Amino acid sequence: MISVVILGAGNVASHLYRGFRVAENVTVSQWYNRSLDAILEYSHEVDITDSLDDLKVADVYILAVSDDAIAELSERLPFENRVVVHTSGSVGVYDLDKKHKRGVLYPLQSFTKGTILDFSEVPICIETIHKKSYALLKELAVSLGGPTQRVNSDQRRVLHLAAVFVNNFTNQLYRIGHEITESEGAEFDMLKPLIKETARKLEDLSPFRAQTGPAKRNDKKTIKKHLKLLEANTDHKKIYELLTASIQKTHGRKKL
Amino acid sequence: MISVVILGAGNVASHLYRGFRVAENVTVSQWYNRSLDAILEYSHEVDITDSLDDLKVADVYILAVSDDAIAELSERLPFENRVVVHTSGSVGVYDLDKKHKRGVLYPLQSFTKGTILDFSEVPICIETIHKKSYALLKELAVSLGGPTQRVNSDQRRVLHLAAVFVNNFTNQLYRIGHEITESEGAEFDMLKPLIKETARKLEDLSPFRAQTGPAKRNDKKTIKKHLKLLEANTDHKKIYELLTASIQKTHGRKKL
Known part of the structure; x- marks a missing residue:
């Protein structure tokens, strides 16, 4: 069982939350957002928080926030040596703070608010600097049910x-x-x-x-x-x- | 039962032939092409000809030929006062010789050679100068099974x-x-x-x-x-x- 913490409450975060909720080998341990309002409606099914200091220990932390917020948020995470990924297509993997085991899970699809997404139609591009975490990220991506592909930054x-x-x-x-x-x-x-x-x-x-x-x-x-x-x-x-x-x-x- | 003669042997002509062949209330009376080679394989199921003088009497003549050939072919047809339509999106209906009851059946779809076309996904735009033939052309278009729409030349x-x-x-x-x-x-x-x-x-x-x-x-x-x-x-x-x-x-x- 892979445990994940999702950070952010935008389109990608919400769709990933729903995707991982129904994935068999994944548990969403916690959902973080700087404002609780956006995720309050999920509090009956998942632990929610607006405090980085209260983040639980998990296998993967997924930063599904706006491109501009990725670097700073990764820096502010009060731990190190854990697997931290972002979900952006255009932000470098090195923009994540180097205290983490860094990677990217980039879902190559158009996310519309309010629609139910069929994850079998969402290819996930996997990138990682920390080689040992590739197998974990691959398993996590595969759990969503769509095609996956290892890519480098240029790709x-x-x-x-x-x-x-x-x-x-x-x-x-x-x-x-x-x-x-x-x-x-x-x-x-x-x-x-x-x-x-x-x-x-x-x-x-x-x-x-x-x-x-x-x-x-x-x-x-x-x-x-x-x-x-x-x-x-x-x-x-x-x-x-x-x-x-x-x-x-x-x-x-x-x-x- | 509406009888039609198809003229031409390109993509549109071939697809229309197949579409009308399976339409319940339509008979393809004849298929004309200036060279018989292109339609020879159909000679066991439809009357084929390369001579305009041998054209049969039919309710509708469908000129599914290249844009540049429409005007001349319509002029060379050795009869008048019959319903003659072309299938082009960009050629004017007045480019057809005025001796005919003129109209257009424009299939708004991309036709690929060799594929079986699902006519329920082919909208047919109907245009006619001769008002009395509209009902006939409408019935013919509807028989293919897709959406139809009356349009004017500008549309x-x-x-x-x-x-x-x-x-x-x-x-x-x-x-x-x-x-x-x-x-x-x-x-x-x-x-x-x-x-x-x-x-x-x-x-x-x-x-x-x-x-x-x-x-x-x-x-x-x-x-x-x-x-x-x-x-x-x-x-x-x-x-x-x-x-x-x-x-x-x-x-x-x-x-x-």
Whole structure:
């Protein structure tokens, strides 16, 4: 049985708490937050505290707090030589105080408040400086039920960066699609099956092989029509031009 | 029973053929292609021809050919006053020869060769000039089993444009994510659950409300780290900057 203490009460902390609560070989010994209010509702099922001095002894301490708070919180922990991990994609593992056995458990997923997360769909990237704690962190990550992968700092950093492209930027393209369709009173809902299929296709094909459309075909007539439709919106037009050029470069077409 | 003749042998034509073959109230009377080779394998189940003069009488003629071929083919059809539609998102309905009862059946989906398409996930946009043929085209579209929507030319044009953003451009962001992860030997597969969840979220939330990440939070520290990682690739850096600015504009943050 692995005992963990969770520190923080944001989205990631709350989802991890629920994930570990149902994991068979994990006990959440305690949940810490600087303000008790946010975790008070769980006091009937887990020991909660707002005092670092009252932290229990546990196998792993999970700092699921905002990026900016990680270094300071790890420093303020009143013990040493215990396994302490953070959950951030972009903060270095060396930002944790060196008095700890340091590591990272980075869940590569988008966490929405209030939704129940299916942890079988949450890959966990494991990084550790203290080699001996890898097996422990691996077991902890596996207990959540999704894929796990050992990564180094550089790999975690690029995964976080790539996640911004495939999640935040993709979502902004959905938003632009929404704006474009609404401008003529067309229904954005009509695009949702296409959006799903675009994501689903990656099960069978690499994004390189899955590409289609006017940019890849170098269909100048259609591209010209689209740019004309976008004349009134310089921002959308710039994005259209840049991503069209990017596709054409990837697929060996000339630039616009 | 609605009788249709399909013209063309590309992806859309082939998928529509299969869709109509299993539709209860539709008969594919004939399949035309300028070269018989591409449709020869179907000759045991449908009448095939490469001669426009041999076209049978049918309720609807579906021109599922390349955008550039639509106008000329519609002109060369040796009859008039019959319902003739094309399937393109970007070609005008008036590009069809005016001797016909003109319309469009635009399937808003990405068609991949060789895969079996689930038509319940293919929205069909219906446009018609000849008002009396709307009911017929509606019945034909509905027979495929997916959602249908009546649209005008402007709406079809913006749906096609928006489809490029949510399909081709999104897929290019996946490609960039692939390049970025591979640059450090990280696994692109680790991003696939996130990609799926980003698309799935739209079931519950608008893209506006679904947005998260450093651009929306105006998390300058993380954005700076990412731009540093992208220093070696000017193209990716430009896309990062432009889409970050786009998100910040949408969510009322300052520009970079």
